Amino acid sequence: MSINNTALGNPGFGLGLRTAHYHEILASRPNIDWFEVLSENYMVPGGKPLHFLDRICAEYPVVMHGVSLSIGSTAALDQNYLRDLKKLADRIQPAWISDHLCWTGVHGQNMHDLLPLPYTEETAKHVVERVKIVQDFLGRRILLENVSSYASYVDSSMSEWEFISLICEQSDCLLLLDVNNIYVSSYNHQFDAKAFIDGVPAKRVQQIHLAGHHNNGDYIIDTHDAPIIDPVWDLYGYALSRLGAVATMIERDDHIPALEVLVQELQIARDISAQTLSRSHA
Numbered sequence: 637m638s639i640n641n642t643a644l645g646n647p648g649f650g651l652g653l654r655t656a657h658y659h660e661i662l663a664s665r666p667n668i669d670w671f672e673v674l675s676e677n678y679m680v681p682g683g684k685p686l687h688f689l690d691r692i693c694a695e696y697p698v699v700m701h702g703v704s705l706s707i708g709s710t711a712a713l714d715q716n717y718l719r720d721l722k723k724l725a726d727r728i729q730p731a732w733i734s735d736h737l738c739w740t741g742v743h744g745q746n747m748h749d750l751l752p753l754p755y756t757e758e759t760a761k762h763v764v765e766r767v768k769i770v771q772d773f774l775g776r777r778i779l780l781e782n783v784s785s786y787a788s789y790v791d792s793s794m795s796e797w798e799f800i801s802l803i804c805e806q807s808d809c810l811l812l813l814d815v816n817n818i819y820v821s822s823y824n825h826q827f828d829a830k831a832f833i834d835g836v837p838a839k840r841v842q843q844i845h846l847a848g849h850h851n852n853g854d855y856i857i858d859t860h861d862a863p864i865i866d867p868v869w870d871l872y873g874y875a876l877s878r879l880g881a882v883a884t885m886i887e888r889d890d891h892i893p894a895l896e897v898l899v900q901e902l903q904i905a906r907d908i909s910a911q912t913l914s915r916s917h918a
Contacts (some may be wrong), residue, residue, distance in 0.1 A: 644732050644777075644810075644842055647697045649746040649902050649909075650885035657895045658688045665695065666899050670731070672885050675702035678728075686727075692776040693728045699843070701812075704746065705735035705781065707766050710751045711742050718773050725774065732842060734779035734812045737763070737800065754789035755799035760806070767807035779842050780804070781812035782832075784849075784858035796821070797835030804840045811836060813882075814845035815872045816864070820856045822910060833875050841879050846872060847887040847907060861890035861903060869908060876912040884909065 648669030653661075660666070671692060690916055692698070704717060709787050725733060738750040753759050771777055782800060794802075813836065822829035848862030864886070876882065884905050888898060 645766065646881055646883045647731060648883065649906050650699075650883070651898055651902060652701075652885065652887045653689075653692065653698070654888070654892055655685075655688075656892050658692070660895050662688075662691055662695070666895060667721065668696070668899065668902065670697040670699065670883070670885070672701050672887075673728075673730075675700045675721060675724060675735075676704055677722050677731070679717075685699055698728060698730050700728070700730040700733045700881075701781075702733070702735040703750065704740060705742040706746075706772065707735060707737065707770070708739040708751075708759065708763050709742055710762075711744070713766060713769060717772065720773055725776075730789070732779055732810070733776065734781055734843065737780040737803065738783045738784050750783040752783060752785040752787065752789075753799075755792040755794045755795050755796055757793070757802075760799055760802045763803050764805075764807040767809050771807070771809065777808065777810050779810045779812040781814050781845065782821075784814075784817040784818050784824075786855060786857075788825060792838065795827070795832075796833065797832045801835065801837050804837055809840075810842040811840045812843045813841045813844060813875065813879075814847070815875055816847040816849060816868050817858060818843065819868050819871055820849055820858045823851075823856045829871055829876055833871070833878060838879050841882055844872070844882050844884045845887055846884065859890065860887045865902075869904065872905065873908050873912050876909055877916060880910065880916070881913060882917065 650670035650672055651668050653673045655670040673689060678685050680686065736750045738752060740746055740749065740751065817833045818829050846864050846865055847860045850857045850859045886898060886902055
């Protein structure tokens with residue numbers, strides 16, 4: 637099947653949906669094109685989360701983003717999780733569903749962290765088989781996100797971007813390119829962040845994540861609790877110069893500011909996109 641990075645459409649510029657902003661979103665209808673919802677927060681039988689989600693879905697496009705698929709684990713895929721995920725998707729009809737290229741635990745124990753994988757052909761084959769199962773179950777392609785990492789494996793036989801490319805091509809999934817995670821990992825592992833962007837299949841990139849982090853000097857932790865720094869904005873501009881227009885959103889999971897602050901930060905992404913794309917068309 638031939639695809640490109642507009643295969644599912646480009647809704648524009650979005651934010652992560654957070655409970656602190658529910659009422660203001662519904663009252664003021666801010667200049668936000670779409671929202672990304674954390675799947676696990678709404679995989680519940682009822683209550684206020686679903687009440688507000690239904691109301692916001694009536695006003696804005698949404699996408700679903702999960703943290704518990706554990707696509708790289710050696711444990712069996714959680715069928716109950718997949719059923720709940722599909723039930724939520726059937727309810728809110730997201731533009732797409734994403735999760736992370738990682739593992740989160742084994743033997744039924746969720747470590748609540750996004751743990752990196754060894755970049756080997758054996759691991760890629762394992763992930764591809766599981767992605768195909770998930771996509772068949774959901775009846776749609778999924779997006780996989782590159783995670784930030786703080787450790788590497790001596791068994792890795794390829795770069796992270798080669799590993800991602802192999803999985804995307806062989807499973808026919810799409811890519812959620814987290815520009816902040818690229819920056820964090822490139823700092824921690826001393827590789828060229830632009831080489832990562834150059835190395836992923838542009839036609840597979842459906843969405844971009846932007847976020848803040850905490851620099852500890854020798855290493856960076858991906859915290860999603862601070863404004864986006866200038867080098868990440870620069871890397872975002874570089875990504876757009878190669879990829880063209882891609883749906884972009886900002887994540888903020890802690891120290892969540894007023895909604896207007898995030899809307900202002902989102903405007904920076906709009907401006908960088910407009911400037912970058914105008915240069916590429918000049």
